[in-house]
Amino acid sequence: MISRFHFPGRLPGDGEVALPDDLAHHALRVLRLRDGAPMVLFDGEGGEVEARLAVRGKAGFALLGERHACDRESPVRVVLAQALAAGDKMDWVVQKAVELGVAAIHPVQAERSVLRLSGERADKRRAHWQQVAVSACEQSGRNRIPEVASVRPLAQWLDAMRGQCAYVLAPGGGAGFPARERPEGAVHVLVGPEGGWTESELAACDAAGLQRVTLGPRVLRTETAGLAALAVLQAHWGDF
Template identity: 90%
Template sequence: MISRFHFPGRLPDGGEVALPDDLAHHALRVLRLRDGEPLVLFDGEGGEVEARLAVRGKAGFAVLGERRPFDRESPLRAVLVQALAAGDKMDWVVQKAVELGVAAIQPVQAERSVLRLAGERADKRRAHWQQVAVSACEQSGRNRIPEVAPIQPLLQWLAAARGQAAWVLAPGGGDGLPAGERPEGVVHVLVGPEGGWTEGELAACDAAGVRRMTLGPRVLRTETAGLAALAVLQARWGDF
């Protein structure tokens, strides 16, 4: 497969661009690409650009070809509202949700979240997750990068999301997966933390018009549940 890279900043129409140091290091030192090898670059503005690698000493450049208007975005505009999870689970969720075509990821702080983030730590983790999303786009062929939004408390998010199409995963209660025509606009899927939602949080979801949804008789882990729901919704309303 031809290597794909996200280029920070708008790619010009034709000509040559210098590869940023981290991108050049990955291409030359990690992947060991050679001078003249083909590349695909994308800048997140839609489409992708065929290019050729030009190596000069330790520096890398890309000789640009045509921008191809490939758009691999799903017609389902799904936002994963994921309660913070500990360890590397959030990395896994972000990576796989992007592969599954999610439009955006909204991390939320839940009462039972083991991971607690605020201030500079929250900003650093968000930046890390955004880079995970970029890498997942490089691998999966997406040319538009989903945003990982700033962390919000669940109740704050609910207050701003009233009236929008949203389902909260609630094992042991709620309806099955939604049927009928795809809703207009964005669809939100809420996933709780390792310890699950509290009754108070579920009541707040009810009050905000978020519908409860179950994925069957088995209880799925937080890093599994949202991805399973996204996959089924993509099959029902998306491009699977």
């Protein structure tokens, strides 16, 4: 397969561009691409550019070729609101959600979230998750990068959802997605933490107008539930 790379900044229509140090390091030292190797660059604005690698000393350049206006975004815009999960679970959720076509990811602080983030530490984790999303786009062929939003408390996120099409995954609650009518705009899906939702949190979701939805009679882990919901929505309303 031809290697794909995200190029930070707007790609010109032709000519050549110097590869940023991180990109050049990955291409030359990690993937060990040789001078003249074919590659594909995308800048996140839609479309991708054929290119060839030019190696000059320790520096890398891309000789730009034809630009293709291909769009691999899903027809259903799903925003995944994921309650913070511990360990590498958030990395896993971000990576796989991007592969499944998520439009954006909103990390949410819930009462029973094992991981607690705020301030500079939260900013660093968000930046890390955004880079995970970039890497997932490189691998999956997407040319637009879903935004990973800043971490917000659940109450703050719910305030922003009033009037939106939003669902909360709750075992034993409501019908499944196939029983719903397809909305006109974005679909927001809220996933709980390892310890599940508290009764007060579910009541707050109800008050904010979220619809409870189930994914069947089994209880799914937090890192499984959102991905399962994305797959269902892609199969029901998207491009699966």
